[in-house]
Amino acid sequence: MQRHIISILIENESGALSRVAGLFSARGYNIESLTVAPTEDPSLSRMTILTSGSDEVLEQITKQLNKLVDVVKVVDLSEAAHVERELMLIKVRATGKDREEMKRMADIFRGRIIDVTESTFVIELTGASAKLDSFIAALDAGLILETVRTGVCGIGRGDRILKV
Amino acid sequence: MMISGAEIVIRCLQEEKVDCVFGYPGGSVLHIYDALFKQDQVKHILVRHEQAAVHAADAYSRSSQRVGVALVTSGPGVTNTVTGIATAYMDSIPMVVLTGQVPSFYIGQDAFQECDTVGITRPCVKHNFLVKDVKDLAVTIKKAFHIASTGRPGPVVVDIPKDITAQMCEFDYPKTIQMRSYNPVVKGHLGQIKKAVQILQEAKRPIIYTGGGVILSDAAEQLTKLAHKLNFPVTNTLMGLGGYPATDKQFIGMLGMHGTFEANNAMHYADVILAIGARFDDRVIGNPEHFAEEKRRVIHIDIDPSSISKRVKVDVPIVGNVQDVLEEIVKLMDSGFKTDPDVANWWKQIDAWRGRESLRYKQSEHIMPQYVMEKLYEVTGGNAFVTSDVGQHQMFAAQYYKFDKPRRWINSGGLGTMGVGLPYGMGVLMANPDAQVACVTGEGSIQMCIQELSTCKQYGFPIKIINLNNGMLGMVRQWQEMFYSKRYSQSYVTSLPDFVKLAEAYGHVGMKIEKPEDVEPALRKAFTEHKDDLVFMDFIIDPVANVFPMVAAGKGLTEMILAEDL
């Protein structure tokens, strides 16, 4: 079971997302995260799916995705050099001495505090998913009020370009 | 000139040379039915249940090289089609289903007869569309026909809201269509084909294993030519029957769960498998671990890359249209190809397996279903289109009717849908008006679409219904007998109608046949004297006749149960 990041260029039609999601559930493939948004060409969407499975399963996933009529291109980013990022917004309790401590932790992880009230901070953090995990682990669990993560998005390094 | 959306739909069908649609009207498609009324190029067959419309359109495709079309209303009209769409999808049958939808401005408001057609059908279509603008209507229908009939074929649904069928628009039907996201391959990779030819040359125990892909790509002729050149044994899947002439001496029968002893053994012990338009499914290779015990090389030709190495690891994948690839192989072979001399020994082995006569059966005082199939074959001269339902009768037809031509054996292989047989007969007759059509069915299956006897009366479809009546859901009963210690839970059909009277009530001819000696005369009478009538032939058969050979679920291909073992 290996972790894979699948990048998909798909026609920006209504229902395109459900075709992909439906394929994964119908065939029993994992989706750990899924992100989607239009590209610089608004007629195309780019989708990133974090999945896992054996080589055989991954081969089927790419073949089945390619079979969807709306799908223009599919690559397994994790097959070669790539960068990946995830964005997290995390709301924490920040009162008394915790206020300083939260600010210090955000600095260590290169996060930014983007909303401040008397008792809370919202911290924005981007990075590889593992970094976001360790940030959460580093905080006192009792102080975390809410987290929201975008899921992984990724892009090939250098000349690896996914475009029509 | 501006015409209405409804008229555009009909004009598109005319442009696609569609000569008939199978359908059922309702609120959302009234404009379309009105446009249909005003012309006579596209005929309409009014079924009695939307499921039958889709099955008939499906069989229209299966029995011809054209795309069948169904037209239904929104809501219940659509939900009734789902079984038919899924049936076509599992067997990769090209088909276009036009569905009415509530007006666009009502969508999402739980309007009367609204359902999420695109959502409900998504998992069982090749693709589907919801038309949102009358300007897109013609292009969408063009795309639907294009997608349905190219690459690995399949059903396509076009959902059309009622308001769009009333709006006016200029009609312009595109001649061709380009889609950046959809470009199926046709030609196989030459390097791979060369590798395949090399392996075929080295094969000592080869087998050619072919499926529905040969039929769908109209490659029967190319396959026969190739097989003759190679002198290799050929086996067909249930979906592949007729892709290779069953009366040819190189044909070793169907393989799989109810395949012949020789076909299953040859498949298992082959050192080279040339798989063509087939997908190694669970009913074909049995237990995959058992199958993997033998070392062999596999060449797999298929239009769909996802069918390759899905269940069995393939050594030489060739993605392409079967017909094109086979032509290419034959071309490459012409220069000095030599079959390995050991193939002669392989044939000796196969002949020894054939000696087991695994399709032999015992006559009894009852009519044996196998006997009815043999006689049907004789009486029709092997030229009938045989549609079938699902159950033991289906297997008997597949085993005992020798199909020499493609597109003559019309059955639901992938989904195994009871009820298809009668509507399939209607579809066959619309595509082949002069054909002899036999619908081989059981008293269970026929009752699932029996209402179509009325449609058959209306349009004069002279189908010969061969009801192999064992009073049982025979295939279920066979499994219960063999694997559930004869606990016959709900497999006995009580309160059967009098099928002769039933046929007569619908205005057809009914016959009840109870003695073996009456089988042949009755069939002759039906196909000559009643050539132009629908004849419902109720054959009261041995209630406990079973289908053999049988590879039980989870068993290996060579672990067959033969009739003689019992």
Ligand SMILES: Cc1ncc(C[n+]2csc(CCOP(=O)(O)OP(=O)(O)O)c2C)c(N)n1
């Ligand atoms: C729609 C549907 N429901 C249930 C089944 C399961 N099934 C497969 S064969 C069979 C029995 C068919 O009985 P009959 O038509 O009398 O044929 P026989 O096996 O007796 O020849 C059943 C219930 C099916 N294939 N399709």
Ligand SMILES: [Mg+2]
């Ligand atoms: Mg029965």
